[in-house]
Amino acid sequence: MKRVVDFSVALVAIVILSPVLSVVGLMVWKKLGSPILFRQQRPGLNGNPFQIIKFRTMVDALGQNGHQLPDALRMTPFGNFLRSTSLDELPELWNVLKGDMSLVGPRPLLMEYLPLYNSEQNRRHDMRPGITGWAQINGRNGLAWEDKFKLDVWYIDNHSLILDIRILIFTVLKVFKREGVSAEGEATMSCFTGSTGNDI
Numbered sequence: 001m002k003r004v005v006d007f008s009v010a011l012v013a014i015v016i017l018s019p020v021l022s023v024v025g026l027m028v029w030k031k032l033g034s035p036i037l038f039r040q041q042r043p044g045l046n047g048n049p050f051q052i053i054k055f056r057t058m059v060d061a062l063g064q065n066g067h068q069l070p071d072a073l074r075m076t077p078f079g080n081f082l083r084s085t086s087l088d089e090l091p092e093l094w095n096v097l098k099g100d101m102s103l104v105g106p107r108p109l110l111m112e113y114l115p116l117y118n119s120e121q122n123r124r125h126d127m128r129p130g131i132t133g134w135a136q137i138n139g140r141n142g143l144a145w146e147d148k149f150k151l152d153v154w155y156i157d158n159h160s161l162i163l164d165i166r167i168l169i170f171t172v173l174k175v176f177k178r179e180g181v182s183a184e185g186e187a188t189m190s191c192f193t194g195s196t197g198n199d200i
Helices: 002-016 018-032 077-084 092-098 111-116 121-125 145-158 161-177
Strands: 037-043 049-055 102-104 130-132
Touching: 002 018, 002 092, 002 102, 002 161, 018 049, 018 077, 037 111, 049 092, 092 130, 102 161, 121 145, 130 161
Parallel strands: 102 130
Antiparallel strands: 037 049
8 A cells, every 4th residue: 555655645746846856956057067966875675775856056176185075075055955954855756666766764874874773773774765754853963873764664663544644734834934954963863883792
């Protein structure tokens, strides 16, 4: 049932939001250049990799050593606006259509984090990752990593259609309030380096 709802809602949303997708894509091209879309490999269901699709929010600025500058130095006011309004996430509806993601579930993080999870944290991959989730409406990037993972696992154990509807409604409210967009002192979120007592 969850997959049927995901596919149906994502298809309708893409059709309805196609003008918004077109305008945002044009603005990204004008302000940040090409490519318009940001693509990156992320862990999906059971940790299997897939390519996430988002609107680009940063410039490709390099330091004197030839390495990419930190997020805070590559983020532009326009990119920050896209993130704070979650407009950069809209192309992920295509990931939902393909079956890589769900509308609601634990957010897909980075592939390099996989060896750092303990067995309980790794349970967040027992479901498809989501565009939004229980952690997103309870603090988003303002949460500590361990707290975020506890919320993800709680959702795995307690998910239901009613809970998903509740999360989607609160997500819209959080977007309007622009809460929890970034961690304190960070452009987005600090890197996860593992938890105390990691058992993997």
